[in-house]
Amino acid sequence: MEECGTIFIKKQGARQVKYVIIGSGSIGMLLSSYLAQQTNSLLLATHRNIQANQIEQKGLHLVHTDKITKVQHVRTSSCSALLKNNLTDIETIDVMIIAVKSHQVKQVLEDLKGIEHKVASILFLQNGMGHTEMFHDISIPEVAVGVVEHGAMRTNDWTVYHTGVGRLRWSYVQAGKKVIETAFSPLRLNEFPILQEKNWIPLLHSKLIVNACVNPLTALLMVKNGQLLENKYYLNMMSQVFDEACTVLETSEKDQMWEYVRDVCQKTSSNSSSMLLDFEKKRKTEIDSILGYLLRQAANKKIHAPIIAYLHDAIKGKEVEFREGEVES
Ligand SMILES: NC(=O)C1=CN([C@@H]2O[C@H](COP(=O)(O)OP(=O)(O)OC[C@H]3O[C@@H](n4cnc5c(N)ncnc54)[C@H](OP(=O)(O)O)[C@@H]3O)[C@@H](O)[C@H]2O)C=CC1
């Protein structure tokens, strides 16, 4: 693999936007690698102290199309240090980006309470919609959500592979002073395009429907995304999940949505879905935020959703098995 040196920073004027990314997994590291091309005021907050030290010592490495780039100007800190307010030079944070898994958001929001007054805006990048049920409790004036269409994989604490180039689409839930819009609009990142959408609900609904259709079935059937299209029985199963999800979310343009689901399956045909990967590693999945969210919506609207309930329980049952395995080992 070719070492292609460091990324240069483009100056954007006198004041740099201060970014903090919470969660240094695949997406947190990928986003940091690209945003660092445009700002030298970015802090990546890790869950574990050791990861912050590793990145400080070795540098953050981005691997894309067989090239390794050692990314400059990414500072790191453990979340605990950040939240204890040990970072005296961070007086205010312009854009805080939450890049943890959906079931980790609750803890992050609890931890953030101490420094919320220092944060001008917050952007959530989770799959599913469980995190949106916690927004009522946030006192940060500007709140946005995003959908990540890239593929990323952390291979060690300082290296991330950009496995699929897509887009980051985001939208305001509450626009505040439009700090995020001002920060993102001048960015020109060829390999990491960022697009603003008008309405956040349709943005998240379309990704939620894709994840509801693809993730649980691929995990339970142990197949790659493309096999849901190729095998007529699996396609039939997926279309039944799709119909129920659309009923629950009151989706108006169903034909267009079905095309979108098929298109994502096609474009990611050789991928293992994130839920299948979680199953392989016996990790907690994001089911509560995907099918769990749909079931809570169905209950509120008094809609019967038996297929979604059945799939939800199958995944939750597997999670119980994984946890029991942990206790035994
Ligand atoms: N990876 C991908 O290609 C894609 C991911 N997404 C979505 O993006 C979101 C993030 O996914 P991904 O990056 O893959 O997940 P990862 O599991 O790779 O990363 C999550 C990170 O959050 C850290 N973390 C956990 N709890 C906390 C906490 N309380 N405070 C701070 N950090 C914490 C984890 O720490 P530790 O290092 O200890 O594990 C880990 O570094 C998910 O909702 C996923 O569905 C969407 C599209 C594509």
Ligand SMILES: CC(C)(CO)C(=O)C(=O)O
């Ligand atoms: C789009 C899809 C289904 C790609 O695998 C995904 O988001 C996931 O696996 O979580």
